Structures are given as structure tokens and as C-alpha cells.
Amino acid sequence: MCKKNIPTNQKQMSFIEKARRAQIVECAIETIAEVGYTQASLGEIAKRAKISKGVISYHFANKEELLEQIAIEYYIAWQSYIAPRIEAQKSPKEMLRVYIESNLAFVAENLQHVFAVIELGSKKITADGKLQFAADHDEAILLPIENILALGVHEGLFREFTKPSARVMALTIRNAIDGFTMELMRKPHLDVQEYTRELVTIFDISTKK
Amino acid sequence: MCKKNIPTNQKQMSFIEKARRAQIVECAIETIAEVGYTQASLGEIAKRAKISKGVISYHFANKEELLEQIAIEYYIAWQSYIAPRIEAQKSPKEMLRVYIESNLAFVAENLQHVFAVIELGSKKITADGKLQFAADHDEAILLPIENILALGVHEGLFREFTKPSARVMALTIRNAIDGFTMELMRKPHLDVQEYTRELVTIFDISTKK
Amino acid sequence: MCKKNIPTNQKQMSFIEKARRAQIVECAIETIAEVGYTQASLGEIAKRAKISKGVISYHFANKEELLEQIAIEYYIAWQSYIAPRIEAQKSPKEMLRVYIESNLAFVAENLQHVFAVIELGSKKITADGKLQFAADHDEAILLPIENILALGVHEGLFREFTKPSARVMALTIRNAIDGFTMELMRKPHLDVQEYTRELVTIFDISTKK
């Protein structure tokens, strides 16, 4: 039905090929999470995957493609996780709560992956226009929040938000989630439930009429 | 109490030595801000400083020391900027407002420096835990907010905050500020005044009794 | 006399085997001609042949054997083309004319192949003298010219040529032909007829009594 949504460089990939790529991406994520972006060389990734360096080059055109794949898979997984949960809600207030809850749950369940994407994210600025992905991505990630806010305002359930102030709110929520990721990396024993409850409270209060 | 926070190689440093180091740190900041952490090699920094690469190695034991110096100077500048402004306030509500306002003002005035520190922060994972500094740093930066919150609760002006929920609030505020930094890097024409006003509003509401 | 010039791995080769090898050699020639010797990797050749890299390794012991095959096929094709045309001539003067004419015609008709062989020729230096072939080859190619010159002198139709000076003449003619190949590669619209006429004139005059 909604095929061909994906960029196109999908060509035809054998099952085994896809599995191998997935495995390598997996290892790349682990490696970035464990040793940091800077130290995550192809050699290091290969070592952890117990394969030769050449295998990575065999399956990915270059390092950039591998890293992009991390971001792409993240985005797909994220969207499949978040979207249905939000759509299941009726009121904007519930949507916002679920947005926060499901994002934090997603982070907790995919900590390394999310962390890796954040690590990559800041690199986008550097590149010479090549990694526009980052920016588009950010917009795509903010949009759902802005939509919820707009809906809430429209239904008279949220306090008034001008367009720019809705964006500030959206960014603040997004930053809270990404910041939570970093905190969870630093302190794996963090009480996620509690953290979630608190964030929900904060943004519930701060959007209330 | 707070001795030995600073590396120790403070020993005796001539005026000229200090000036040289400051100049190099300055250039390192600019370089990171402009080309990103990954591309900020000593060679690149030296080129921008119009000095030879060797000079950097002469004044800093190694690259790490230079990067740490960026964080140290940042922290000192930040504290000198923020602390007096907060101390000038009477009520926790005002303190919180001023904390947010002065932080955003500080970011806007020292955008490159703040950005550089954030860049460093996220790359700081090393196998041998060498860059513990960054983490300590984070604690030191959260403390003032937690103190304000505690005070506000104690005076009955803020809603109830348990210790962990105060921390979540503190992190959320901190993340909002750091996130603002990134947004300002991406969009230099951002209306800082407005953004500040919005953040103050958000956190004013969400701490209110 | 001229046995064992060919490597020996001729053994028994099935028809299909020979066809496959021919196809690969063909593609190797095209590849060298189009992307140059340096870029003509087995991968590139395989891609153009629309076969897998492994097939090449299956049919040829190694890359060197494939490249040698290019030279061998060239030599055979060249000889079959040139020899009968010369033998059909009566006088040395005519022979020389036909030698030049047919060589240039051969080049024009097999430009890529001739070019590939020249490319190989110049790269042929190896520490272990493995590609002696090329040198032998050159001798074999010079011989017909030297024979024509000797005949012409013997019949009193050409000016006197000592053995060494006949060799210089032969080399000069040969170099003119190979140089023509390069020029034709650079400028495909070259007027071959005219070029041929000029070369014939030059060497007709310069051998005349």
C-alpha cells in the first residue's frame, strides 16, 4: 500500500545481506555507545563484531553510509513506536502525556541506539551540507509535538500558544527527552518510571490553561 | 572543601604564559564552533591562531589538557556571570527567573564557548574514565538550580518537590538551556528575548504552587 | 622454433571455457581502454562484464594471467592481420607501405585492444622480471620490419642500412605506429587516411636510395 516510501537505495537486497547489514549497524551502535563517537572506528566496530574490517566496507559504501543507516533505522523504529500510541489517544492532554511516556519508554528500551543517534546528531553541523538529514530529521521530530500543542490550543484545553512559543515548548519537551537519554547513559539505575512521571507532570502543568 | 578541583599544573605561570594559553584556548573554541569537534585538529587550531602546531604542544601537555581548559574557563566564566545575578535576588521565583534569563544571556554572549563545551561533553566517554571532569562539572552546574528549588519549597512558594523530582526539574531546566544553545547555533537569528520569555513562563508555571 | 611461446596452460579447454575467457578478456580490454590501467580492477572488469568477481578468478589463475592473455590475443590477431598482407607484396617498398598501412588500419579497427596492450607494456616492470613477455613481444614485432629493410637493401632498392641502423629505423617506424595509437585515443576524429599517407611518405622517403 504505502511502499516506496523509503529513499530508493534499497535496490534489491537479499535476506542475508540485510541481516549482515543489520548486525553491523547493531555493532556500530554498541560501539558508539560504549567508546564514544570519536573512538568508534571501523576497526573497533569490526573487532566487536568479530569480523574483518573489509566486511564493513563490503556491505556499506563507506563509513558515512553506515552511520546514516543508524539514523535511518532509529527514525523508523522511533516512529513505529510513537505514532500508534499517540494516535490511540483522544485528548491533546493525553496525547502529550503519551508522547512523553512513550518517548522515555522508547529511550529506555533502546538506550544505546538513541544515544548513538544523539552523538551523531551534533556532527551534522560540521559537514559541508552533506548531512542535511539531521536538520530535516529534527523538524520531523518536533512536528508531532507542535501538532499536539496546536490541537490543544484549538480545542481550548491548553493555554494560548503563538506559533513561536509553541516551538519553544516543543523544543523544551524534546530537549527534556534527549537530556534524559544522556542522564540515563550516565546513571543506568535511574528510576525511569519516576522520571517519566515527573516530566509528564511538568509539561502537563506548563501547558494547562 | 572545593580544593583540588583544578588540575594542579597551576604552579607558577608567567603572565605571558597565561596569555598564550588563553589565546590558544580562544582559538580552540572558535575552531570547534566552526568546524566541529571532529575536525578540530591541533593543526587546524594552530592555523587559525596563526601559530605553529608545536606551540600548542609546548603550552599544553597534550590535546586533552587543552580541551579541559576550555571546560574550566567556561565554568569559571559561567559562574562569575550567573552567581552574582542570582544572589542579588530575594525570592526563589525571581532567582529561577534570573537563572534562566542570565543563562540564556550568557549563552547568547558566549555562544561559541558554550557550544564547544557541549560538543566536548558528548564526546567525553573514554575507556579509562579519564574525562570524569565533565560529569563532575554537570553536577556542579545542576546544584544551583536544585538549591533554588529547595529554597522555594522550603519557603512554601513552589509546589512540593521531593529530592528526586527536584533533580528532574533541574535537569529539565538545564536541558532547556543547552538545547537552546544548539538551536541558536543552527539558527543564529533566533529571537533570544522571546525564547527567554517563553522558557521563564514555562518554568514559572511548572514550579508554581 | 617458436614453440613454448604460449604459457602452456592451454591443456584442454572446453568450448564454453574458451568462450568465457574470451568474453572476460574482451571486457578487460574495454575497461582498460575506458578507465585506464590503474583503475581497471577485477571488480570494475566484472561489473562491466556483468558477472561476479569470482568468475574471473575461476577462469584465470590470477590477474596477471588475464592481462597476459590480452597481449597474447593481440599478438595473434595482429599477426593474422599483418602477415598475409605483407606477403602479398612483391617489392620491399610495397611491403613497407603495406606494413604501415595495415598497421594503422589494424590500430584503427582495434583501437581499444592496441591501446590496452600499450598500457600494459609500459607498466610491465616487475622486480622479478615476470613480464619478460612484453620484451620478447617487442622483438617479435620489430622483426618483420627489419626483414623488409634487409630485403630492400639486399635488392638494392633501399639505401644502405647496417644492422644497428636498420634497428633504429624499425624502432622509429614502430614508435610512429604506437604513437599514432595514443594520438587516436586522444583525438578519435583524427583523419586516419591522411595520417597513414603521411607516414608512408615519410618512411618511403627516408628509406629511399
Next chain:
Amino acid sequence: MCKKNIPTNQKQMSFIEKARRAQIVECAIETIAEVGYTQASLGEIAKRAKISKGVISYHFANKEELLEQIAIEYYIAWQSYIAPRIEAQKSPKEMLRVYIESNLAFVAENLQHVFAVIELGSKKITADGKLQFAADHDEAILLPIENILALGVHEGLFREFTKPSARVMALTIRNAIDGFTMELMRKPHLDVQEYTRELVTIFDISTKK
């Protein structure tokens, strides 16, 4: 007087810098001459120069720049050698003789260098327009011969040459010289004097009225 003729990337180069570059270029030439273009890796060149690989990268932006330098130095040396010798001649006939003689002498005295340039030459075709140098170079090298021919025709000392036929003659002479280089590489004991005499004779006869 005639400064600034050189491309511009000359900037300011210290004496020692120039010496080092010259030494490296020297070694690169030797290496190409001895092991062939294909095997002449930076590692191999460095090994022969008894320096670390990094030194080459320190003095040359990349391999291409090193190789170009070989061609540039060749061209300068060649021109300084040939031009005055030709200009000292009065008649076109003498000029042509001297052109051939001095070119062969130059080749014999700089055999490795000339050979290296020829090796490089054929590679130019490959690159994607980058190494236009080769083509320009060739034109620059043919021009003097064409000028001599034109002069000889104009003075009525040479037989008639149309523009295209003069070019064929020029190419033939040039090819004879380059071919001589290859032959001399293969057979270092070649009698250069004799070879020179023969070539002079050939082209003297073939240009005569």
C-alpha cells in the same frame, strides 16, 4: 623580469623546504623508474628515501601533487636544455638536427626522469579531467618542432608541409624520441651516439626538399 611565470603555488618556500621536496621528487623518479608506476607507492618511495611516509605527506599535499611536480620539473629542465641549443642555430635544418640531438642527449642524461614522465603521461587519460596538464604539455612539446618545420618550409629548405602533415611529422619525431627513451631503459648499453646519428639522418632525409 620574467618572474611570476610559475603557476603561483610557489608561495614562499624556505631553502630547506625546497631541498627536501627536490630530494623526495628525486626518489619518486628513481622509484618509478625502478619498480614501475604501479608499484611506486608512497611507502616504497619513502623506504628508498629512508624517511617516514609521513614526511612525504608533510611536504606534498597528496600523491598527485608529488607526481605533478615530477612532470613540472621535467618540463622546466627539458626546456632549459633544449631551447637555447635550438635558438643558437641558424638554419631550420640545423635546428631540426639539434632538436633531435639535444633531446636524445637530454634523455640519456636524465633517463629515469624522462621515463617517469612517460609512465605518468599515459595515466592522464584516466583521470576525470583533472590532469589536463598532460595534454597541454604534449602541445607545448610539439610546438617547437612544428615551428621549425614551418620555418623550413617558409624558407624553401624543406619540402612542402600542409599544417596537418607537419603535425604528423612532428608527432613522428616526438614518438621517435619517447620510443628511444623506452628502448634505452630496456637496453642501457645502447649506443646513443649512433642512435642519434641515425635519427638525424632519417628526419633529415624525410624533410628534405
Next chain:
DNA sequence: AATGAATGAGGTTTCATTCAT
């Protein structure tokens, strides 16, 4: 007979660091 997958050596290049001057 053919292929896709994997390997590992080797190539170019970058870079933090050292050192003689």
C-alpha cells in the same frame, strides 16, 4: 560453473606528538 561473502594486505592520508634548532 558461478556466486556472494569474506579476508587481509596494502594504499593514501591525517594527526598528535616529539625534537633539534
Next chain:
DNA sequence: TATGAATGAAACCTCATTCAT
């Protein structure tokens, strides 16, 4: 103090070759 020169490790990538299927 400062510099340019040099180093060598390590990064990314290419490629001829091998092998199980």
C-alpha cells in the same frame, strides 16, 4: 619560547584472492 620538520600510529578504503554453497 617558538618553530618547522619528522615520526609513526591509526584511520578509511580498495582490491586481488579464497571459499562455501
